[in-house]
Amino acid sequence: MIAATAAILLAIPSTPAIHTLSNGATVCLYPEQNSKGYAAQVLVRSGSAYQSAETDGVHHLIEHLLFLPGNGEIQATAEANGSWMNGTTFREVSRFYVAGPASNWREGLNQLVKLIVSKGIPEDKLSIEKRVILEEIAIQDLDPDSAMDRELWSKAFGESPWALRTSGSSSGIERLSFEKVKTALNDHYTGENIVLVVTGSFDPAVALQIAEQLNDLPRGKRMSLPSFPDIEYGRTAATSPYDTERVGFGFFAPGIGSSNYSAVRIAIESIAGRYGTLADSQLVSRVFFGPSESGSLLTVSISGKKPAIEIEKEVMEMLRAAPTALTQERFRNAKAAVLANVRATQRLPSAIGFQLGLGVLFRDPHFGTKELERVDAVTQEEVVEALRLFSPENAVVLIWSKR
């Protein structure tokens, strides 16, 4: 059944067309004319890893401020066109997207391009939007999984920009001046740092014409992510700041790149199922790509009814045994689960578009579009190799106990 489904789905997409505009901006067009919807997104080489202590939170603040001219007029106009528009700031990229019914793609794309090209950030809204972000940060602080994730980055990366919080710290946001915001905006929102991806049902020729408005941006200088510092591996125990006990693992796995990403996904899935069995626990995992294909970080947060220290012991034992414990059945189940996830993603123009955009940034334009095929081709031996990357000796471990 899986193979048959894969064949049908793979018959639909064509190869994405990638254009480079005269100012260096990249435009990736991936039409799927049977789709009922469309999605357009702009990925910008910006995010918390590009910051310093002095500019902590600036890219998140820019993401918010860009939507504010005219009291949110661009978003409201997109909605008046039957689409919805939003943005997210990550460590390595800022993402702006618009999505809606296929018939409305042209106006939605126009609004998205306008959002980026106008670079309109209203100075008189700075203090109000800082308040909104401080509320966002306060809500994130209620969530133990998010807090554990931040702590793991902080433990692993120390003073490096990679340890900075994606939303910014409260004090960082409060300190930011409008001048710092303008400087970061002008440095990062330039042709060399922009990737526009359009997916779903649309006319590629017209989309390219609209995309050419991005040429109004200066070429600018391509921004580079900072190198990863040496990771500070090890185990730290602390009193839990939340009601529950919790264990976090941060795996720095230098061998992960787009070439073995599919095998890694299956490896993680096979581990994830085992965590649930062992610890009666909640598992949250995030995979992250580094500055090149040289490394990735997986952070995992586990809570359960057992004391954190027992969960840690069980997980460590399980991880050591994982490469040899991968039975054919477990491999098959994990692969089927990942395939189901990929299939679900491929029906959503916004999800496939985001993957395509990341692929362009990572020099792998087939990342996303070929994922079903790649996952289907992964062998059990490749997953065993991937499991070896998640060695307990390469983990940053954080234990939150109640006492």
Added chain:
Amino acid sequence: MSGVLAAIAVAPQLITFGNGLPVIVDYDPDSPFVTLVSLSRCDDQSPDRLLALEIACRAIMRETQTFSTQRLQYLSWLVGGRVEAELAGDTVRIEITTAPSHFSLAATLLSELTQRASFSQEALAEASKDLQKDLERRELMPWYPSVREFRGDLGVGPRGPISMRTDVTRALWQHVVRPDRTAIAIVGGVPPSDVERRLTSSFGLWELDPAPGFRIPRGQFGPNPVRRHATVMASVEGPPVTSDRFAAWLVYCGAIGWGAGSKMHRMIRNELGWAYQTGSSLSIRHDKSHAIFHFTFVRAPSFGEREETLKEMLVAAEQSISETDVDRAKSLLIGQYLVGSGGPEGTVPFGQGHVAVWDRAFWLAWWQLRGGFERDSSFKEELANVAHEDVKREARLAAATIKSKAH
């Protein structure tokens, strides 16, 4: 290409069994999937019954009167795809999506789950714990438990004792999940003739047994999660979905609380900077509809002024909602109706689009329970035809029903 597709498209067909159970079949020969969804209306049930149904949905995959846990899980594994059961707002939803070649097995599983679920004491206890944990894990959506509780206060959402008994759950299930309160929709790569042939012997023989009497036990209420945030909420009432006024009321809700261009988002977040999260939540009941508009914050010391501001905004809405507000809300609702992808409250009406077979199956069954599946295709026109004056009228009527809460 679209002309070719249009030429072979077949309108959904309705099969009605002798017991009154409607089955809508939307055959899509190109689909690699088929979705079977059973929706049973519970929009007239009390909060404690809704909670009991919510727990029952979480317990349903444990065993049936025919299959042990192991056999049921094996059957589910054989079916593949996805199997879901939930209290989806105003309905009990059971959905199976699989390959057309597995349709017969999926029909067997759906028949077992709807007609012969066991609800052992152990399964119910596990489901209660599971629900409690789930509510406690909504830290990134702190508004959710608050809105849920307010809905319970208003009598339109689940609230009640968290421990349920097998006999009571079975009786309640039999009272709600029965042929005359249920609609089944099957969308995807299985033709109507195959559907009818396969379902006649299972769903066609589903008997309209009278449900035994039951009473939800008084008991311990689930502990409220510890709150470190404040949520300000205001509810308004609206007409039932069968009313000619419903589309206008929905547009009114959209103008106030849906999207970044809504009046609430622009005022509470963009102008005042009070909250990061603003939103709205619907309850579609058999006699009337309800909307709760809400926003959440952590850093402010008190919420009295903020509650008043929200209420004042709703009172002033008749005058303040402009034609532009109405046009934006209509377009956004139509867009969401076509390609929406759901939200944090599960598969609920007017959060879902019509992209996937499971979305389409949900909507066909949902409308069938509200007068006929044909309205699914005409509802976009209803929204498009709403006039500014209609929305102002709904704003005026809604203002007379405002109830608010903050904590």
